[in-house]
Amino acid sequence: MLNYSQCFEIVENRLSALSFERNPVELYQPVKYILSIGGKRIRPCLAIMSHSLFSDTVEPVIEPALGIEIFHNFTLLHDDIMDNAPMRRNSPTVHIKWNQNTAILSGDAMLILAYQLISRTKIDVLPKVFSLFNKTALEVCEGQQLDMNFEKLSDVTVDNYLEMIRLKTAVLIAASLATGGVTANATADDINNLYQFGLNIGIAFQLQDDYLDAFADNHQFGKTIGGDIVANKKTYLVLSALQTADKNLINELKYWISEKKTNTDEKIKAVKSIYERLNIPARTKDLTHKFFSTGLEYLTKVKVADNRKDPIIQLLTQIMEREH
């Protein structure tokens, strides 16, 4: 069975071996670029580690796992256009470095390249992998649409938000883990438990991201604190605050999140202080922990020897413990 750093190495090597030195270069260079500017490769590694729960011969999972990673990067590329984001992983986004049309078209090509890798799944499990991938890819688009809708809505609830992150983030983590089960010929029960495991930890990851954006240790986190607050992004923190606060505090919070010209440090400080008064940091950690534990319960149900699960648990713990 393989640990995260072994899986990471496999993914990096196999991604590098995909040649994007093709014509027209304007189409393929951005694909090469976005795959080269880093990323933790969590999804393909989880797919490989999941397969590796059942079998030490991981070759059958590699190509679908790479397909999932390329799909994930395709979503980043197109989301960055839609969100007008100038930077990704400390590098300029594709639509900034090249232009918007290039970002649209190279993104399209990446989605097709993702399917090309999926198509190389061994034939006995291809229909299952293919159909799970289709369902998931569509759900990710639905999640992105909901996220865009939320920008214009004033009455988004915490439940709406959890449904959005389930679609936008969690289903792809879930599908990665389930795909590893499918390629290893696991039972339907095991595959379903892996999927539910992924769904819950996927939501936990996003809640943790929301928390860290406001409350991370600046030095360790490596990006500016309070980005979501400045952008008036509807995160779990703000939606939960609006749902908990009394009328006065709601008005105070609304004042800050409608404010545009304010000194951003002042705004971040004010909004964080409201969060703290409402005990939002602890509530967020609790909910994150709840999803994380529920996820682990599903992993427990997967019928393989406990020690085979150690590498996955180790990786997840590492992710969940960052900054704490």
Place this chain on the structure above:
Amino acid sequence: MLNYSQCFEIVENRLSALSFERNPVELYQPVKYILSIGGKRIRPCLAIMSHSLFSDTVEPVIEPALGIEIFHNFTLLHDDIMDNAPMRRNSPTVHIKWNQNTAILSGDAMLILAYQLISRTKIDVLPKVFSLFNKTALEVCEGQQLDMNFEKLSDVTVDNYLEMIRLKTAVLIAASLATGGVTANATADDINNLYQFGLNIGIAFQLQDDYLDAFADNHQFGKTIGGDIVANKKTYLVLSALQTADKNLINELKYWISEKKTNTDEKIKAVKSIYERLNIPARTKDLTHKFFSTGLEYLTKVKVADNRKDPIIQLLTQIMEREH
């Protein structure tokens, strides 16, 4: 064996049966819209007619054929953003009717929906259909990239142009016909001949479009004559003119195609007169006819009774004779 209008009816009925009444509506309404504003459904009909050369049971080709039609509409949706086109089939384009982000994301969803239909191909031919579709989809993106590159290049040759339309237009016609062969379990030779047949007639279709844009009978063609001339689009007509003309005429043509403020009627008249002096209309018709005949030769090689080919030949003749 089925004729075009029978195939058209199947495609329309089956497209209508696909339910896009799903949430979020902002994602699926544009998909429903672009599929509802018409189109001749040439590609799925050719796939069905191709299958129908070999077998009267056409069900196995329907879903991949619909996948190809949805893919084609996806390319229109994204190309219209990239080309900044306000109208498509006499209706506003998706990025105009909704907005650009919606057009990007709904297009992405359509590409996934196309694959969802491809995934329903019967298992014994799924790998072949899937891999042909992947290759073709990527080539269509390459063609669109070349088309965009050409806008900024001053030395595009007729050969460059033919390669671009091969990728942007012809390979999808070719793949439609080949897919029909694959789903009908045709021999490798027959499938290859169907593909080459489609490639050649696909190029002929585009050359004919170029010709009609400038020289169609206005009443019959139903759209403004000279749109490509006004837009300074690098079509076969202009590239062939630039390659044939003497220095004086090249300068005259270059004057018109660099001119921006001119009265458009005057410009169209001037450019068409240059084309006529260079005998471009006849040259274009000749080349179109050459590709069309080459295509038909490949169809002749397909080993089924000649009368089974009648519906396809009838449809193609109808397409090639419009306006003449």
